Amino acid sequence: MAPLPELNRRRWLLGTAGAGAVAALSATASPAAQAARLKTQARIVVAGSGLGGLAVATRLTKLLDGARITIVDKKQEHNYQPGYTLVATGVWPVSKVRDRNADLQPSGVEWIQEMVAEFDPAGNAVVTSSGQRVPYDYLVVATGTHQDWGLIEGMDVAAIGQNGLASVYPSPEAAVATWQAMDAFRQKGGNAVMTLPATPIKCAGAPLKMTFMLRDRLAQAGTLDKSKVTFYSAVGNVFGIKPVNDNVVGRWKDLGIGIEYTQKLQAVDIGGRKATFVSPEGTTTEVPYDFLHVAPPMRAPDAVKNSDLAWKEGGFAAGGWLEVDKDTLQHRRYKNVFGIGDINGTPRGKTAATVKKAAPLVAQHLVDVIAGREPGQKFDGYTSCPLIVREGAAMLIEFDYEGKLTPSLPMIEPLQESYFAWLMKYAMLKPAYMAVLKGRV
Amino acid sequence: MYEIWLALNIVYEIALGLWPALLILLFVWLAVLVANRKGLASVSLTRLLAIAVVVAIAAGLALPTLTLSSFGNFGYWVDWANWLAMAAGAGVVAAVWVWPLMARRSR
Numbered sequence: 001m002a003p004l005p006e007l008n009r010r011r012w013l014l015g016t017a018g019a020g021a022v023a024a025l026s027a028t029a030s031p032a033a034q035a036a037r038l039k040t041q042a043r044i045v046v047a048g049s050g051l052g053g054l055a056v057a058t059r060l061t062k063l064l065d066g067a068r069i070t071i072v073d074k075k076q077e078h079n080y081q082p083g084y085t086l087v088a089t090g091v092w093p094v095s096k097v098r099d100r101n102a103d104l105q106p107s108g109v110e111w112i113q114e115m116v117a118e119f120d121p122a123g124n125a126v127v128t129s130s131g132q133r134v135p136y137d138y139l140v141v142a143t144g145t146h147q148d149w150g151l152i153e154g155m156d157v158a159a160i161g162q163n164g165l166a167s168v169y170p171s172p173e174a175a176v177a178t179w180q181a182m183d184a185f186r187q188k189g190g191n192a193v194m195t196l197p198a199t200p201i202k203c204a205g206a207p208l209k210m211t212f213m214l215r216d217r218l219a220q221a222g223t224l225d226k227s228k229v230t231f232y233s234a235v236g237n238v239f240g241i242k243p244v245n246d247n248v249v250g251r252w253k254d255l256g257i258g259i260e261y262t263q264k265l266q267a268v269d270i271g272g273r274k275a276t277f278v279s280p281e282g283t284t285t286e287v288p289y290d291f292l293h294v295a296p297p298m299r300a301p302d303a304v305k306n307s308d309l310a311w312k313e314g315g316f317a318a319g320g321w322l323e324v325d326k327d328t329l330q331h332r333r334y335k336n337v338f339g340i341g342d343i344n345g346t347p348r349g350k351t352a353a354t355v356k357k358a359a360p361l362v363a364q365h366l367v368d369v370i371a372g373r374e375p376g377q378k379f380d381g382y383t384s385c386p387l388i389v390r391e392g393a394a395m396l397i398e399f400d401y402e403g404k405l406t407p408s409l410p411m412i413e414p415l416q417e418s419y420f421a422w423l424m425k426y427a428m429l430k431p432a433y434m435a436v437l438k439g440r441v
Numbered sequence: 442m443y444e445i446w447l448a449l450n451i452v453y454e455i456a457l458g459l460w461p462a463l464l465i466l467l468f469v470w471l472a473v474l475v476a477n478r479k480g481l482a483s484v485s486l487t488r489l490l491a492i493a494v495v496v497a498i499a500a501g502l503a504l505p506t507l508t509l510s511s512f513g514n515f516g517y518w519v520d521w522a523n524w525l526a527m528a529a530g531a532g533v534v535a536a537v538w539v540w541p542l543m544a545r546r547s548r
Contacts, residue, residue: 091509392510409444411519418516419505420523426508431454432447441447 039065040370045126045136047116047303049073049101050081051437052341052355053142058106058439059363064370070110070136072128078104079172080430082352085206087175088168089213090183091391094176096430104437116143119307121334138366139337141309141322145202145298145350152296153267153276163270164190164291168206181291182214189223190290191230193275195265197297198234199319202342202350205385205397207231207295208238208248214291215255216390229257232277232287234264240348241403244387247415251389265294300343309337311345321345326401328375329362335369338362346381347401352429353384356436363439382406386425389417396421466538473541480544488543489536497532504528 044060046053049071057071078101086092105111114128125135147169149155157170161177164185168175185192194211211231218224231238231252238252238259239245252259263277266284275287298319304310305320309331316323322339323332326346331337340362342350349358358379365375381401388394397414398406405414412420435441456463474481504527505511515521 390514392505392508393514393516413517413519416516417514419510419514419520422510422514423508423523426510427455428451431451434454435447435450441443441450 037063037065038367038371040067042067042137042370043135044069044138044140044366045134046071046140046142047073047119047126048142048144048341048343049075049078049105049111050142050144050341051352051433052144052359053140054078054104054106054437055355055359055439056140056142056338056340056363056366057109058437059359060366061106061108062439063363063367067370068110069106069108070112070134071105072112072114072116072126072134073101074113074115074129076101076113080433082203082429082433084168084172084175085203085209085213085388086426087172088166088178088182088210089217089388089391090179091426094172097172097175106439116303119303119309121308121331121337124336137336138370139334140362140366141304141337141339141343142341143301143304143343145342146301146305147296148199148299149296152265152294154270155268155294155296156270159270163273164289165268165270165294166210166292167294167296168210169202169294169296178210178293182217185291186214186217186221186223188290189218189221189226191228191288192218192291192293193287193289194229194231194293195275196231196233196235196238196295198264199297199299200321200350201295201298203385204239204350205387207293209388210293211252211257212255212387212389213391214293215257220391224256230260230287231257232260232263232265232275234262236261241397241399241405243405243415244397244399247395248387268292268294300345304343309334316345319345326381327378328365329358329379330365330369330375338366348399348403349381349383349401351383351385352433352436353398354382356432356441357382359436359439380406384408386421386429388422388425392422393417393419394421394425396424470538470541473545477541477544481541484540484543489540492539493532493536495532496535497528500531501525501528 044067046057053071057069060069078099080097083092083097087094087097112128114130116126117129118127125133127133149157159165160167160174161180164181166178166181168178192214194207196207215229218227237245238248262280265275266278267276273289275289275292277285300310300320304322309322310320311317311323322343322345324339324344325332329338340358341355361377361379368375384398386394386396395415395417396412398408400406407414
């Protein structure tokens with residue numbers, strides 16, 4: 001692992017000066033937020049320091065006066081996960097998705113550099129991996145997902161990059177290794193197999209982007225005619241939003257990409273380059289491949305899944321997702337607990353864009369509860385996916401809980417591929433992500 | 442309003458990544474501006490506009506390639522409108538930057 005860049009003094013000085021200017025603008029833009037700073041002695045624990053945890057923690061420092069806010073997460077490196085598809089397809093260097101977590105912690109917040117091993121919502125405490133019990137008055141759960149690689153027999157994440165095995169999901173290193181595998185594959189071409197699991201997954205557009213980009217890389221290399229690309233979906237579609245699904249299916253038909261539905265990846269023979277799929281009826285099919293991109297099944301991390309915070313019944317119970325009200329993101333049974341990001345057991349929304357819209361709401365709702373008010377805003381489930389269709393073009397798809405397409409700007413046509421959407425993905429969304437993380441937008 | 446605020450933050454975060462170069466350019470520009478402040482009014486607006494147009498054309502031609510795309514990926518009017526705005530912005534910035542330099546030449 002390459003060393004991460006140190007935050008030097010000059011960068012800090014400029015950042016401080018610039019942040020001051022932006023903060024001044026921010027104060028002008030939202031005077032109500034400044035005026036509403038609430039005095040409190042509340043102990044607030046934020047479990048997780050991904051985008052959701054940091055965005056909410058930062059906002060809470062601005063909304064509350066006197067609160068003791070503690071972030072619990074051992075992660076030393078912060079990864080810009082929306083950039084993984086760009087790294088894994090040879091567009092970005094890996095350095096663009098790696099930052100030091102220490103540089104991103106909000107000031108005035110305590111950081112316990114351990115994982116949460118156990119949630120005790122009845123006792124209002126979390127227990128860290130070393131056994132330390134951390135009491136709280138209010139809790140924000142932002143742990144993200146657990147990738148259940150163990151459900152794929154023979155799968156070895158460490159083998160990604162070898163024998164045509166690829167996956168954009170596990171880490172920046174896996175994204176780099178995936179590009180190495182893709183680059184090697186496109187030189188000769190062959191049989192490419194792309195997978196989608198049956199569980200909810202973060203960035204459900206990523207397997208589609210990888211498929212589009214693989215096809216584009218084969219075309220660029222001149223090996224498309226020697227290749228076959230097939231997408232194996234474990235469910236009855238390739239994307240949960242019907243107009244998007246229909247659009248992608250139509251595009252793939254035109255591009256010669258095959259689709260197999262209700263085929264769940266069951267096992268991988270890495271050395272033998274064979275993938276085994278199983279149908280709902282239990283019929284297994286062995287598929288030889290030269291390139292295999294795996295999107296793993298996902299669930300809540302054990303600490304959430306095994307706690308009383310998880311859904312106990314319904315569609316989200318199997319994955320142990322956090323039982324939050326989808327409108328307020330407040331826990332349905334423990335009213336001093338909120339959820340943000342991928343961990344939430346809500347109909348959609350495991351993307352950074354969801355956090356962009358949800359973090360201000362969660363922070364405000366937590367303040368409301370501290371102040372003795374009912375959470376007053378309603379989250380519409382906003383999610384966005386800049387769906388890359390080839391190098392240089394993408395579609396900017398935004399939608400809500402109900403699957404309605406909800407473009408932020410009226411002139412954006414969600415299903416129209418464009419340079420503008422590509423430019424956003426390529427150059428603008430990481431800056432936007434950093435602004436969300438810093439609690440400014 | 443929110444979209445404008447978001448756009449400002451995006452520009453700020455991008456500038457944060459380029460700050461050493463931007464700072465040098467700003468200091469040079471300020472120094473030349475102060476040194477040639479008396480000649481600023483004598484600079485030909487036509488020449489400044491010509492520079493802006495030339496830079497805008499160059500930036501417009503380079504932008505798609507610099508962002509790993511091409512004009513072939515321009516799908517609808519939003520692409521062209523954004524491209525024009527970015528190219529025009531580059532032209533205006535270039536004209537403002539060379540303005541004090543041209544004031545020096547015209548003294």
